[in-house]
Amino acid sequence: MKVKQIMLENPRTLHYSQTIRDACHLYRQTKVNCAPIVNDQNTVVGILTVFRLLEAIEEGATFATTVDQIMEKHLQIIDENTAFHDIREQTMDRLLIYNNEQKLTGVLTRIDLINKVHGALMNSEDRLAEAHEINKELRSVIEASYDGIIVVDSQGSVQMVNKSFFRVQGSDHDPMGGPIEQLTIVCRESLIQVYQRVMAEGKVMFERYTGKHLTELVITGSPVFDELDELVRVVISIRDLTQLNQLKLQTEQYSHELKSLRVKEQKDLIYHSAAMERVVNEALRVSGVDSTVLIVGESGVGKEVIAKTIHQNSPRVEGPFIQINSGAIPENLLESELFGYERGSFTGANKEGKPGMMELANGGTLLLDEVGDMPLNLQVKLLRAIQEQEIYRIGGRVPIKLNIRILSATNKNLEKLVKERKFREDLFYRLNVVSIKVPALRERKSDILPLAKHFLNKVNERYKMRKYFSYEVYKFLEEHNWPGNIRELANLVERLVIMSEQDTIFPDQLPEEFSVNQSSTPLRVTVDQIVPLKEARDIVETELIIKALKEYNSLRRAGEVLGVAHSTLLRKARGLGISYAD
Numbered sequence: 156m157k158v159k160q161i162m163l164e165n166p167r168t169l170h171y172s173q174t175i176r177d178a179c180h181l182y183r184q185t186k187v188n189c190a191p192i193v194n195d196q197n198t199v200v201g202i203l204t205v206f207r208l209l210e211a212i213e214e215g216a217t218f219a220t221t222v223d224q225i226m227e228k229h230l231q232i233i234d235e236n237t238a239f240h241d242i243r244e245q246t247m248d249r250l251l252i253y254n255n256e257q258k259l260t261g262v263l264t265r266i267d268l269i270n271k272v273h274g275a276l277m278n279s280e281d282r283l284a285e286a287h288e289i290n291k292e293l294r295s296v297i298e299a300s301y302d303g304i305i306v307v308d309s310q311g312s313v314q315m316v317n318k319s320f321f322r323v324q325g326s327d328h329d330p331m332g333g334p335i336e337q338l339t340i341v342c343r344e345s346l347i348q349v350y351q352r353v354m355a356e357g358k359v360m361f362e363r364y365t366g367k368h369l370t371e372l373v374i375t376g377s378p379v380f381d382e383l384d385e386l387v388r389v390v391i392s393i394r395d396l397t398q399l400n401q402l403k404l405q406t407e408q409y410s411h412e413l414k415s416l417r418v419k420e421q422k423d424l425i426y427h428s429a430a431m432e433r434v435v436n437e438a439l440r441v442s443g444v445d446s447t448v449l450i451v452g453e454s455g456v457g458k459e460v461i462a463k464t465i466h467q468n469s470p471r472v473e474g475p476f477i478q479i480n481s482g483a484i485p486e487n488l489l490e491s492e493l494f495g496y497e498r499g500s501f502t503g504a505n506k507e508g509k510p511g512m513m514e515l516a517n518g519g520t521l522l523l524d525e526v527g528d529m530p531l532n533l534q535v536k537l538l539r540a541i542q543e544q545e546i547y548r549i550g551g552r553v554p555i556k557l558n559i560r561i562l563s564a565t566n567k568n569l570e571k572l573v574k575e576r577k578f579r580e581d582l583f584y585r586l587n588v589v590s591i592k593v594p595a596l597r598e599r600k601s602d603i604l605p606l607a608k609h610f611l612n613k614v615n616e617r618y619k620m621r622k623y624f625s626y627e628v629y630k631f632l633e634e635h636n637w638p639g640n641i642r643e644l645a646n647l648v649e650r651l652v653i654m655s656e657q658d659t660i661f662p663d664q665l666p667e668e669f670s671v672n673q674s675s676t677p678l679r680v681t682v683d684q685i686v687p688l689k690e691a692r693d694i695v696e697t698e699l700i701i702k703a704l705k706e707y708n709s710l711r712r713a714g715e716v717l718g719v720a721h722s723t724l725l726r727k728a729r730g731l732g733i734s735y736a737d
């Protein structure tokens with residue numbers, strides 16, 4: 156603080172010829188307790204304090220006594236820019252304050268000083284309370300932060316940590332006051348690096364720490380400067396992303412499970428086998444991304460069903476699912492089917508022109524079925540369309556922007572076709588970003604019965620019937636080799652339902668080409684020890700009756716399947732000790 160900040164500015168002066176009366180008048184008027192005395196040239200020649208005035212009256216002076224007779228002539232003059240600190244030792248009553256042009260600018264009296272100091276004290280007390288309040292608020296803000304916060308001074312010693320720091324650290328170890336090197340937190344090295352880099356460069360720095368079990372910490376160091384622009388401390392925050400990562404993983408897992416539940420709910424996708432479960436999981440995994448997928452497998456194994464599953468579980472689900480079968484469309488029409496055409500572009504064309512399948516699939520998914528049958532000249536155009544996501548209709552000049560996902564399916568060996576130069580290699584790689592192989596039905600026998608039941612239900616529903624298969628028919632379906640895969644199975648089921656006259660379908664109703672003899676493993680009863688014939692008959696009958704009752708859950712149906720009247724079945728069951736409540 157400088158003297159000019161606490162002095163009484165521009166004090167009123169008295170001429171040396173003025174009297175004590177004038178002085179008293181001045182004191183009363185200005186409420187000051189001293190006055191500089193000037194001569195005719197307005198130069199200060201003395202100073203008269205109230206104290207000196209009272210002293211003079213006591214010594215016999217009167218109101219008429221002129222001030223030059225009683226004033227203090229010994230003057231203490233100081234520059235207005237002198238620091239207050241430097242005049243603490245001086246007598247305050249007589250301080251005259253001059254500026255650098257040697258002009259009187261103020262006086263400093265004890266009372267003024269006391270007032271000023273008192274004011275300053277009150278002020279600083281208020282400011283201290285305010286600072287205390289701000290400090291408290293700051294502290295609670297820092298404590299409320301979920302991020303761990305640690306403040307380190309320029310010497311590298313820890314000045315403060317918040318509660319969250321202990322959570323991130325995973326222990327109660329208190330690093331306060333200690334050097335940063337003694338921290339026990341897992342990301343110690345990264346934290347020290349951040350601190351050192353902030354100290355060296357004076358700006359905000361980041362580091363990422365990754366550890367076991369999805370541990371991920373983001374460490375951010377921010378410099379704090381004082382008024383002199385000196386870097387005095389570094390505030391380091393540690394954001395723990397571990398929980399977030401775990402939650403993310405969990406959400407991904409849940410959404411995957413949810414998806415597979417949805418798929419299980421999808422009525423037209425039936426599977427029990429682990430092989431098919433793997434295929435469905437692959438389909439679900441690729442459904443989330445927009446990559447091209449090549450679905451391979453024998454004819455009729457369900458490639459189209461898998462393509463639909465991908466579409467239905469993809470973000471494009473609200474868009475169209477369009478399918479074009481390259482093998483089924485005559486070569487000369489395939490191009491216009493794919494790309495569409497403008498009006499009058501060729502004879503026989505619709506007058507108005509027509510959008511192609513690619514255009515129709517915009518915003519959705521296009522399945523190129525039997526893609527191995529696509530003619531070579533169209534393969535070039537297709538590749539260009541996929542790469543540029545843009546097509547021209549036949550006869551059209553305006554490019555049409557595409558936003559489609561391409562899936563393709565084939566039962567051919569595309570790699571072989573590439574070698575034989577019947578399929579373009581570049582297109583093959585473009586389509587085969589991800590490939591999914593759907594296994595043949597003979598490689599997933601456990602899917603056969605659920606599929607057969609599914610088709611049986613559908614056909615019964617369609618024709619309003621209530622037919623069912625005998626055990627032997629199921630056995631046959633399960634054992635058959637199914638060269639035509641699921642389509643063949645579905646066709647046979649429909650044929651059996653339509654053709655059979657009774658409600659129960661027996662093997663003798665199987666078409667000739669499916670004669671039971673063709674079954675790869677005919678029905679056999681295995682005998683591994685010799686037992687009396689009666690006992691053997693009882694064992695076989697018991698097994699058959701239990702199985703039939705379990706499968707059909709009805710005496711009448713089980714009887715039909717086993718070829719006996721239900722009353723006979725009931726009697727036999729009782730005789731063999733099989734309990735059954737119909």
Ligand SMILES: Nc1ncnc2c1ncn2[C@@H]1O[C@H](COP(=O)(O)OP(=O)(O)OP(=O)(O)O)[C@@H](O)[C@H]1O
Pocket residue numbers: 423424425426452453454455456457458459460461524525564565566606609641642645
């Ligand atoms: N998992 C399944 N659940 C229910 N039905 C299925 C399943 N897989 C296939 N199908 C049915 O079998 C028939 C043949 O399936 P799909 O057309 O998908 O086979 P594909 O492999 O595409 O045949 P292609 O090679 O002849 O094009 C269809 O009627 C389909 O609905």
